[in-house]
Amino acid sequence: MNQDIKDRSVAYFSMEIGIDEKICTYSGGLGVLAGDTIRSAADLKVPMVAVTLLYRKGYFRQRLEADGWQREEPTSWAFDELLEEESARAQVTVEGRTVHLRAWRYDAQCLSGYVVPIYFLDADLAENSEWDRGLTHSLYGGDDHYRISQEVILGIGGVRMLRALGYQEISTFHLNEGHAALLTLALLDEAAKQAGRKSIMAQDLDTVRDHCVFTTHTPVPAGHDKFPLELARKVIGERDDFFDLEGVLHEGTTLNMTYLGLNLSRYVNGVARKHGEISRLMFAGYTIDAITNGVHAAAWVAAPFRELFDRMIPSWRQDNFSLRYALSVPRNELWDAHMQCKKQLMGLVNDETGVGMDENILTIGFARRAATYKRADLLFRDMERLKRISNEVGKIQIVYSGKAHPRDHNGKELIKRIFSAKNDLKHDIKVVYLENYNMTLGAIMTAGVDIWLNTPEPPMEASGTSGMKASLNGVPNLSVLDGWWIEGHIEGLTGWSIGEPVHGKGEERDHSQDAPSLYDKLEHTVIPLFYSDRGRFMDMMAYSIAINGSFFNTQRMVQEYVLNAYYNR
Numbered sequence: 001m002n003q004d005i006k007d008r009s010v011a012y013f014s015m016e017i018g019i020d021e022k023i024c025t026y027s028g029g030l031g032v033l034a035g036d037t038i039r040s041a042a043d044l045k046v047p048m049v050a051v052t053l054l055y056r057k058g059y060f061r062q063r064l065e066a067d068g069w070q071r072e073e074p075t076s077w078a079f080d081e082l083l084e085e086e087s088a089r090a091q092v093t094v095e096g097r098t099v100h101l102r103a104w105r106y107d108a109q110c111l112s113g114y115v116v117p118i119y120f121l122d123a124d125l126a127e128n129s130e131w132d133r134g135l136t137h138s139l140y141g142g143d144d145h146y147r148i149s150q151e152v153i154l155g156i157g158g159v160r161m162l163r164a165l166g167y168q169e170i171s172t173f174h175l176n177e178g179h180a181a182l183l184t185l186a187l188l189d190e191a192a193k194q195a196g197r198k199s200i201m202a203q204d205l206d207t208v209r210d211h212c213v214f215t216t217h218t219p220v221p222a223g224h225d226k227f228p229l230e231l232a233r234k235v236i237g238e239r240d241d242f243f244d245l246e247g248v249l250h251e252g253t254t255l256n257m258t259y260l261g262l263n264l265s266r267y268v269n270g271v272a273r274k275h276g277e278i279s280r281l282m283f284a285g286y287t288i289d290a291i292t293n294g295v296h297a298a299a300w301v302a303a304p305f306r307e308l309f310d311r312m313i314p315s316w317r318q319d320n321f322s323l324r325y326a327l328s329v330p331r332n333e334l335w336d337a338h339m340q341c342k343k344q345l346m347g348l349v350n351d352e353t354g355v356g357m358d359e360n361i362l363t364i365g366f367a368r369r370a371a372t373y374k375r376a377d378l379l380f381r382d383m384e385r386l387k388r389i390s391n392e393v394g395k396i397q398i399v400y401s402g403k404a405h406p407r408d409h410n411g412k413e414l415i416k417r418i419f420s421a422k423n424d425l426k427h428d429i430k431v432v433y434l435e436n437y438n439m440t441l442g443a444i445m446t447a448g449v450d451i452w453l454n455t456p457e458p459p460m461e462a463s464g465t466s467g468m469k470a471s472l473n474g475v476p477n478l479s480v481l482d483g484w485w486i487e488g489h490i491e492g493l494t495g496w497s498i499g500e501p502v503h504g505k506g507e508e509r510d511h512s513q514d515a516p517s518l519y520d521k522l523e524h525t526v527i528p529l530f531y532s533d534r535g536r537f538m539d540m541m542a543y544s545i546a547i548n549g550s551f552f553n554t555q556r557m558v559q560e561y562v563l564n565a566y567y568n569r
Contacts, residue, residue: 005166010048010566011173012038013158013180015151016139017052017118019108021439024058024077025120027139028369028403029465030217032439033554034176035108036296036465038118040554042110043318046562049167051158051180053150054079054104054120055139062403062436068419070370070404070412079104083120090160094149095235099132100125101157103165111317119165121157140405148227148235151257155182159190172566175214175265178225178257184208184264185242192241199241205264213565214261214268216288218462219278220373226256262286267565271463272484274502278459289564292484293463294557297323297549300469302344302447304337320555323472326545331538334474338450338541341473345448348441349399353432361395361430362530364478365449367437368466370404370411377414378455380421381515387428389519394527397430399449401437442466447473451526452495454479455518457511458502471548474541478526480514488548493540496521 012034018026019035026032034050041048058075065071083104090101103119123136135149158180162170173183191204217223232255233243242248243255247263250256262268262283269289270276276290297320301309309316312333313325326334339359346359357363368374379386379398390396400418404411415433422431434441446452452470454461454477461483468484470477477495479485482502489497498521499514529537 006169008047008049008167009169009171010041010046011158011162011167011170012041012048012050012176013154013173013183014050014052014176015154015179017050018439019106019118020082022077023079023082023106024075025052025055025139026439027059027405030177032442033293033295033465036294036299036554037176037558038108038116039110039296039299040294040558042108042114042116043112043555044558044562045110045112045114046116046558046566048116049162049170050108050116050118051154051162052118052120053136053139053154054083054122054124055137056124057137057141059139060403060406064415064419064433064435068416068433070415072406079120082106086119086165088161088164088166090157090164092152092157092160093237094132094135094152096237097129097132099123099135099153099157100127101153101161103161119158119161121153121161123153144227144231145235147225148231148255151179151182151225152235155180155184156186159183159186171211173212174561174565175212175261177215177217177223178261181214181257181260181264182236184212184260185236185239187211188242188245200245201241202245205245205247209264209266210569212261212265213561214265215271215291216258216261216268216279217271218460219275219282220371220460224256224258226250226254226258229253229255258283266569269565272487274459274483274486275462278462291557291560291564292487292552293465293468294551294553294555295465295468295472297472297553297555300443300446301472302337302341302443304340305447305473308333308337320553321550323550324546326474326542326549329542331535331542334541335534335538338474341444341447342450343448345399345444348444349432349434352434355430355432357397357399357430357432361397362451362527363449364396364398364451364453365445365470365475366398366453366455367401367434367442367445368454368464370402370415371408372410372414373457373460375455375457375514376400376402377417377421378515378518379453380418380425382519383421383424385519387425389523389527390429393523394531395429396522396527399432399434399445401434401441401445403437442469446470446475449475450530451475452477452479454485455498455514456480456482458482458509468548468552471544471552474545476537476540476544478518478521484552488552490543490547492525493543494548495540495544496525 016031018031
């Protein structure tokens with residue numbers, strides 16, 4: 001193990017990691033992407049180690065009341081049965097107090113046996129105060145005081161724990177979003193100490209910058225953590241040698257984690273081509289590349305398709321690009337695999353809701369975080385037209401899922417609006433909202449629906465990965481041209497577009513035309529194709545796999561990080 005530790009050169013830091021359904025340390029797309037990244041790093045034998053926090057209370061379990069109002073319940077999980085405790089210890093200072101940390105390890109292993117270890121930092125130790133012990137209990141819980149304290153543990157504590165575990169040869173620290181940006185302070189302190197100084201100096205910035213890679217994930221302002229200088233000094237300490245450095249504070253008054261990552265990284269990227277462009281407009285003066293997200297193919301391809309691919313495209317797991325040969329798979333076999341997935345979803349829906357959905361009816365799926373900019377209710381803007389389309393053109397049924405952030409009142413109201421529409425439509429269109437969206441439900445939904453719907457308000461969708469999972473399972477996308485779909489969309493081949501593409505920051509785009517465009521596509525294109533030209537629909541299923549499934553995967557994505565970020569100096 002000592003030689004293995006010595007060989008590790010990339011440390012991947014993420015506030016959340018979704019690596020296993022039973023390990024409740026993720027809330028949504030960011031964490032699931034992190035887990036898929038780690039899986040592909042193991043597949044490709046990238047010498048990586050990963051760091052996150054141990055959330056004993058998880059994120060939350062979602063309960064939906066009869067009117068759709070979301071209630072949150074704690075999630076307990078058997079971390080001590082799933083993870084292995086390490087003997088190493090580390091410490092950080094929070095508000096002048098020493099907070100002791102331990103780490104629990106999970107080994108993400110690929111088929112060849114190569115392992116990427118994930119370390120979950122835990123402050124729940126007897127020698128810490130009650131408040132400090134709770135700092136690693138809840139994902140995205142508490143106020144700014146709690147959040148910045150957590151980020152001290154992730155960033156500073158993460159680097160110190162890696163050193164305590166013996167990882168001395170890390171050449172690249174990958175900040176997956178700004179939550180981990182305080183790892184730069186730990187590295188600055190190391191650089192100063194190596195130079196024989198007690199205080200950080202300006203020349204240490206270049207040393208640290210040479211070791212850091214930063215990925216920004218969202219143009220949404222709420223997604224960029226920022227803390228008042230007074231709070232930052234209270235939690236981190238006065239540390240004038242740090243706060244007075246050029247590039248540490250934004251506009252001299254705020255510790256903005258995104259700007260900290262931008263200023264102290266040698267390489268910065270957005271998560272889709274369009275998002276890279278938007279990020280360059282948002283953060284003028286910074287060089288920001290783009291590496292489009294992906295999903296781990298072997299993890300998200302449903303069992304019926306795995307069996308089909310294993311038989312028809314034997315190399316697909318080792319070489320995701322070989323999925324392009326899905327074009328040669330007999331269409332009836334694609335359809336049979338799809339119907340097995342659809343029957344599984346219909347069984348789940350009907351068992352949980354008693355609605356009585358029919359596997360022969362065109363089923364539309366929509367599942368993601370319930371945030372207003374994602375516009376989950378766009379489909380219900382003109383209820384009478386939607387009813388007419390379903391009754392006169394071809395029946396549809398709709399499956400929804402997704403959690404709102406506990407403090408996002410508008411997101412919770414969005415779920416209520418969908419419930420209201422569901423009740424209004426009950427005599428014409430069957431609509432269900434499945435509670436407690438998670439990795440397992442996401443996999444069943446993305447494989448089991450006929451069409452995957454995505455309706456963000458451009459340019460707010462940085463990338464989006466649920467549609468990529470749908471493509472891998474032969475499900476065409478019906479989506480607004482934003483995020484990854486700008487790259488994956490070929491009209492009538494991999495799916496369909498809604499509305500006009502966005503230009504620049506998108507201020508001039510007429511969002512009001514999106515709902516009419518959605519109805520037009522359903523009425524004149526999607527529904528007639530599904531019911532009247534099944535052969536052409538099955539061709540689109542094959543193209544979704546061959547064109548999008550073969551490219552929008554983390555195997556390709558991690559290769560881009562290796563070539564462009566990790567070892568390119």
